[in-house]
Amino acid sequence: MNKIGIHYGYFTENWGTDIIPLIKKVRALGFDILEVAPGPLLAKSKQERDMIAKAANDVGIELTFSVGLGKAYDLSSEDEKIRNNGIDFTLKTFDIMKEMGAKMYSGVNVGAWNNTPQDGIKDKSAELARSVASIKEIMKVAEKYGITYAVEVVNRYEQSLLNTAEEAMEYVKMVDSPNLKVLLDTYHMNIEEDSFEKAIKQVGNEYLGHFHVGESNRKPPSINGRMPWDEITTALKAIHYEGAIVMEPFIKMGGEVGRDIKVWRDISKNATTEEMDYMAKESVQMLRDKMK
Template structure:
């Protein structure tokens, strides 16, 4: 996944031709499985000209402090910021009616936040407010699920606040989550939690399914929007599908958005990534590492131009 960040003084930096780009757990652009050599992709991110790498947060729980430090040091050496994301396993579902499942989820997510803090991470995002994936049972009313999630999240974000971590809830499509599918639902959730350490993450791939207007959704999220994912309607990199990027970047300008912008291209079938993201064909004819590097650089230039246009 690829990303770039707009700093508070982006206009001045653009005038100086000093614009930074960021990368989010980009290994799945090349890899077919979730596990990766993090240090390799830290270096690749820097070589391609990006300045953030966001990777799955769950593996942090399997690392000791020595291993985490081994990843953090090369990132610091090349100026790569590390951020984190997750899709919550259903066995830790904090919307569950089963108290032991909810309690397990709370402790699990608090532990992840603590590991993110050890890595000096400032943000964690994703489908972390319920188990990732559509349910296999009938739901006629999701209000009780919502209430249970909010109550659990109020406890989790106390840990986030203690460590200065921002916990973003991602609005995703109806096939991947139940209680937050739109910007309106995401903002309402954040208001219910009532903490400065919880925010909204929107994603253009999901918005293309659920929102009537991407621009209006971004403007509605406003100051609650703390991170953003970009990706085409077909999971290709931005500029390779039918989404209106002028509408999207104009909306960023309208709300003076200064958070991260992250791209999630999934272009290869096969492996865990293809299975979980439902990629059943290669979306690029050439999926060699050299061509994927080229695509990554092209994406960087595309988003630079859009940022310059609406700075």
């Protein structure tokens, strides 16, 4: 049975929040995984990170890491210093992942998040080549630490490098590392792919390392939502996908999370904490039922 997770940003306005209460909350709601961002954890002391890792271990929650690299860490940048900053940031993240027993590093991690070309482009091969060179350096350490590096396919408004499953497949083959995989996300697939089923089967079990889910407006997955969950889960089962399924719902305005995800209206319809928790609980149960 696939482990089901949720991104911690669903529960907070700011990235640098106290994770320990969220670990206990998601366990009570029926989740197996809490997905976290590396930046705030890098800013904590080793003692604080040890406490977080112990809290997760005590209740049986797996921590996975998801990043949206900032412009200062753009692994595809023309500026060698910026690329080196990105490599250094990633390797420091690997060190704390090793400390905390985490094995999955995913997200917008081949270049900068929310950073697209200012002018129209016809060729992005130079950007891709710089990104591939950076990732090849990073993968030496990922392989040593046993970390899976899943590159996320995101929509055209958030990045220009990898917008489709086909592009991601070409990318991982250029890097050629057994630890480099693809992360598909239903929110982004809904914008860019012709077919959920075809995209999932194109990546296949060999390359699909992580899977994000959410409705087209970033609500938690729901049996009453617009996404074709039967098609999506049937395709995952057809390729014998055994990895994690992690939801990334972002439905509240305000703070760093609302700003970065671009939530400009209260998608939750003024939901209380209890109502937010109920939506998440219903969602995880729906996914478990569909993946049986």
